[in-house]
Amino acid sequence: MNAIDATDRAVAEQDIEPPSLLTIIIDTNPHAWALLDDTLPLTKAVASLLVFINAHLAINYTNQVAVIASHSERAEWLYPTDVHPDNVQSNGALANGRDYEDLMDRGGPVQPPDDANKYRPFAQLEHTLMYNLRKMMNTTTTDAINSSPATMLAGALTRALAYISKQTASLPTATSSTQFNYSDPSAMAGGNELTTDPTKSANALGLSSRILIVSVSGDLADRYIEIMNCIFACQRMSVPIDVLKLAGDPVFLQQAADTTGGIYMSLSTSTARAGLLQYLMFAYLMDQTARNHLIAPGEGEGVDFRAACFCHKRVVDIGFVCSICLSIFCEPLPDGTCLLCGSHLSMTNYGRKPVVVPKKKVKKKKRPTESGTDTPASGAGTPMPG
Amino acid sequence: MSSTASQRALDYLEQLPGTTFTKLYQQPSTALAIFRRMLPHLAKTLVMAMLYMPKPFAVADVDVWIKPDAEGLQARDRALSILQRLRILFDTRDEKDGRPAYKLSDGFARSLRMALTGGGNHRSFGVPSNAPDKQPVSGSYLDAFARQQWEAILYYVVGSAHAGLGGSTDAISAGTKQLLQKGEFVSVRGREAHITQRGFTFLLQEINAQIWTLLIVYLEVSGALHMDPVDVLSFLFTLGSLELGISYSTTNLTPTQQQMLDDLSDFGLVYRRSNDEARYYPTRLATTLTSDAPALPNTSLTSTTSTTTLASSSTDPSASANEKGYIILETNYRLYAYTSSPLPITILSLFATLKTRYPNLITAKLTKSSIQSAIASGITSDQIITYLTTHAHPILRRQNPVLPPTVVDQIRLWQIEGERMTAWKGFLIRDVGTAEEYDKAVQYADALGVLRKEFRGKGWFFVSRMDQMSVYFRAQAAKKKEAMARREG
Numbered sequence: 045m046n047a048i049d050a051t052d053r054a055v056a057e058q059d060i061e062p063p064s065l066l067t068i069i070i071d072t073n074p075h076a077w078a079l080l081d082d083t084l085p086l087t088k089a090v091a092s093l094l095v096f097i098n099a100h101l102a103i104n105y106t107n108q109v110a111v112i113a114s115h116s117e118r119a120e121w122l123y124p125t126d127v128h129p130d131n132v133q134s135n136g137a138l139a140n141g142r143d144y145e146d147l148m149d150r151g152g153p154v155q156p157p158d159d160a161n162k163y164r165p166f167a168q169l170e171h172t173l174m175y176n177l178r179k180m181m182n183t184t185t186t187d188a189i190n191s192s193p194a195t196m197l198a199g200a201l202t203r204a205l206a207y208i209s210k211q212t213a214s215l216p217t218a219t220s221s222t223q224f225n226y227s228d229p230s231a232m233a234g235g236n237e238l239t240t241d242p243t244k245s246a247n248a249l250g251l252s253s254r255i256l257i258v259s260v261s262g263d264l265a266d267r268y269i270e271i272m273n274c275i276f277a278c279q280r281m282s283v284p285i286d287v288l289k290l291a292g293d294p295v296f297l298q299q300a301a302d303t304t305g306g307i308y309m310s311l312s313t314s315t316a317r318a319g320l321l322q323y324l325m326f327a328y329l330m331d332q333t334a335r336n337h338l339i340a341p342g343e344g345e346g347v348d349f350r351a352a353c354f355c356h357k358r359v360v361d362i363g364f365v366c367s368i369c370l371s372i373f374c375e376p377l378p379d380g381t382c383l384l385c386g387s388h389l390s391m392t393n394y395g396r397k398p399v400v401v402p403k404k405k406v407k408k409k410k411r412p413t414e415s416g417t418d419t420p421a422s423g424a425g426t427p428m429p430g
Numbered sequence: 431m432s433s434t435a436s437q438r439a440l441d442y443l444e445q446l447p448g449t450t451f452t453k454l455y456q457q458p459s460t461a462l463a464i465f466r467r468m469l470p471h472l473a474k475t476l477v478m479a480m481l482y483m484p485k486p487f488a489v490a491d492v493d494v495w496i497k498p499d500a501e502g503l504q505a506r507d508r509a510l511s512i513l514q515r516l517r518i519l520f521d522t523r524d525e526k527d528g529r530p531a532y533k534l535s536d537g538f539a540r541s542l543r544m545a546l547t548g549g550g551n552h553r554s555f556g557v558p559s560n561a562p563d564k565q566p567v568s569g570s571y572l573d574a575f576a577r578q579q580w581e582a583i584l585y586y587v588v589g590s591a592h593a594g595l596g597g598s599t600d601a602i603s604a605g606t607k608q609l610l611q612k613g614e615f616v617s618v619r620g621r622e623a624h625i626t627q628r629g630f631t632f633l634l635q636e637i638n639a640q641i642w643t644l645l646i647v648y649l650e651v652s653g654a655l656h657m658d659p660v661d662v663l664s665f666l667f668t669l670g671s672l673e674l675g676i677s678y679s680t681t682n683l684t685p686t687q688q689q690m691l692d693d694l695s696d697f698g699l700v701y702r703r704s705n706d707e708a709r710y711y712p713t714r715l716a717t718t719l720t721s722d723a724p725a726l727p728n729t730s731l732t733s734t735t736s737t738t739t740l741a742s743s744s745t746d747p748s749a750s751a752n753e754k755g756y757i758i759l760e761t762n763y764r765l766y767a768y769t770s771s772p773l774p775i776t777i778l779s780l781f782a783t784l785k786t787r788y789p790n791l792i793t794a795k796l797t798k799s800s801i802q803s804a805i806a807s808g809i810t811s812d813q814i815i816t817y818l819t820t821h822a823h824p825i826l827r828r829q830n831p832v833l834p835p836t837v838v839d840q841i842r843l844w845q846i847e848g849e850r851m852t853a854w855k856g857f858l859i860r861d862v863g864t865a866e867e868y869d870k871a872v873q874y875a876d877a878l879g880v881l882r883k884e885f886r887g888k889g890w891f892f893v894s895r896m897d898q899m900s901v902y903f904r905a906q907a908a909k910k911k912e913a914m915a916r917r918e919g
Binding site: 095098099102103104105160161162163164165166167170321322325326329330333334336337338339 | 458459462465466471472474475478479481482483494495496497501502505506542544545546547548549550551552553554555556557558671672673718720
């Protein structure tokens with residue numbers, strides 16, 4: 045009879061792991077990669093990433109992956125692409141003859157060559173990704189590179205978030221089982237649940253998502269507001285942002301990883317960069333299910349919590365915060381009006397030298413031994429006895 | 431739940447000799463399939479972390495990496511135990527400082543790396559047919575074919591329970607019938623086939639588990655027919671990595687595998703127009719062999735990795751209620767099943783009293799007599815509950831637990847009324863040593879999940895699996911010896 049109680053039911057829970065969506069944002073900023081060229085060229089990094097992506101897909105049949113390039117002036121999908129590559133070829137390749145040749149050099153048209161030595165989904169992904177990356181590089185103009193030295197990380201993050209919520213919504217709200225996928229309209233409620241109940245993590249739903257940013261450029265202060273908003277959105281959706289920093293200063297990304305519970309590591313030396321693949325496989329491959337049991341690396345490092353001001357995009361130690369909308373400014377506002385919300389702020393006392401209020405002269409105390417009672421001092425000296 | 435299927439596959443694999451594993455792991459597709467299908471999640475993460483590691487992974491480092499709470503330790507022990515049983519992980523010692531460490535089997539690591547990066551010339555992911563087919567076969571046709579073949583088998587099994595209700599017994603080949611008998615799903619007495627307890631178990635599993643159950647019987651039988659198990663297994667794993675809707679060439683298959691194609695098309699795993707055609711199409715039953723995805727789905731899950739080629743193949747409006755979940759069970763033991771297909775109705779009638787039948791709906795009731803008659807014919811309460819859970823309607827699925835607890839408990843109670851004993855095969859361990867050692871050993875067994883019963887007063891305990899425990903005792907003995915030697919020396 046002991047077998048029948050509530051615990052028995054709990055044991056019956058399935059130990060099947062939820063599918064996991066890995067969204068990778070590759071910072072393809074040409075300026076930064078040019079600096080890294082002698083230690084870790086982009087091609088090598090992408091090759092390592094491809095192995096890493098394949099490993100992620102190998103872990104679970106239902107695992108998904110999305111790759112976004114955060115290029116210098118735009119964010120671009122690398123995988124999956126909405127347009128069927130065949131269509132791209134028919135018009136895109138004609139417009140750009142070199143593109144077509146490049147592909148021919150690789151031994152085939154856009155469809156991956158039929159290779160019995162490679163798992164087909166891997167081959168397809170690799171092919172699509174490389175094709176899109178090439179296309180993006182070929183369509184990058186010199187002007188675009190010259191005009192912006194930074195990277196479009198905010199745009200890429202936004203796209204990643206949009207994709208994640210779309211995928212989450214399209215999966216059923218199966219609480220205990222992910223194997224049944226029914227296409228009834230009520231399944232879409234999963235998307236809304238996120239907004240109504242932020243405490244419920246994505247784990248309860250079918251899909252657990254995470255974002256990996258492979259970053260090479262520093263100086264993200266330009267897009268501070270957008271990036272921080274993305275970070276908070278991730279935190280709310282419980283999507284951890286893992287950051288792998290290959291170069292550049294870490295200010296906001298470190299905060300991103302810290303806020304969302306992701307992993308932050310900085311491979312700043314060339315030996316560390318040479319081991320990129322091992323870093324990826326060891327530290328970044330574990331999904332949320334595995335993170336329950338493993339200790340994530342990179343914890344406990346000092347996090348730089350500084351913010352950038354909204355007016356000049358400077359990173360500030362001490363700033364001025366609008367009491368209405370909480371925007372940050374690096375210097376007091378000239379007319380006392382918040383630049384963002386327009387509220388009138390009075391800063392009556394700021395900037396003025398503190399007025400030195402002359403201290404009321406403390407009356408000199410008499411020597412305590414002199415008499416037990418404190419007599420008010422008079423201007424004249426007390427006549428001394430004797 | 432398909433973990434029963436992987437458990438069975440695991441048990442089968444485990445008893446293979448080490449050389450078979452070496453041969454098996456030469457194929458990247460096999461390495462990938464075993465990695466994907468057989469390993470628990472933590473083990474996968476471990477393997478991937480070690481895959482490109484130049485040195486063995488020190489045991490102490492593994493321990494540091496894993497969270498030291500009870501759950502983490504249990505997951506670790508389970509992961510390591512399965513990895514060692516599948517000959518993927520080996521104990522070794524660090525070359526420099528001699529610390530104990532773990533090492534991946536060379537063959538497995540090489541093959542898995544090759545699966546991830548591509549390259550080599552193993553051709554284990556299936557050779558696509560070069561010439562385009564004149565009449566290409568669509569995904570929905572393949573699904574229909576697979577369903578027809580597979581349901582014919584199920585009809586045969588279930589039909590033997592209710593003669594006259596099932597489909598015609600001529601629908602499946604003699605070979606398959608033999609196989610079902612060998613696997614003791616049905617037993618033939620006189621001219622008629624009768625369903626056995628294993629047959630009921632088989633019926634009540636979900637499709638993917640059913641396939642594996644049948645395939646394992648096939649593997650056991652094929653060994654007796656002098657078919658090389660390595661060939662058979664690696665072909666099965668290759669099938670799991672093929673893609674639906676693409677035709678593959680039979681030219682570079684071994685004779686064993688050619689022979690298998692005939693049998694597999696009887697099961698509905700592959701489709702061939704005629705038995706001598708040089709191309710074959712894997713069906714969804716085959717392509718989902720190495721996944722946890724439903725075998726005959728209408729889902730978006732399976733389309734994620736192949737979006738670029740087969741955007742529309744996975745939507746199959748005719749996907750029967752069988753896969754979708756069609757049963758609603760209420761707290762008052764009433765059961766509504768949205769189905770019109772005779773197969774699920776027959777299965778339901780095994781343990782429920784059917785009340786009314788409408789064009790698309792069956793109403794039934796779970797009663798004490800219906801459940802106990804099912805139990806009398808060899809079905810267990812757990813099987814019934816698993817079946818109801820696997821096929822629960824989406825409406826039920828929204829709540830947790832899926833089935834009303836009162837009904838679940840009552841089904842169990844009805845079974846327990848009849849039986850007061852559970853039998854476990856296993857090992858009794860006694861004379862462990864000091865009380866402290868005993869406690870440690872019991873704790874270890876508990877963490878492994880093999881502890882069944884503890885007789886603390888007598889200093890005995892009972893485990894269901896011995897191999898891990900014997901390794902543990904050996905390690906303990908070695909430690910003791912070392913300590914003794916140190917004390918003396």
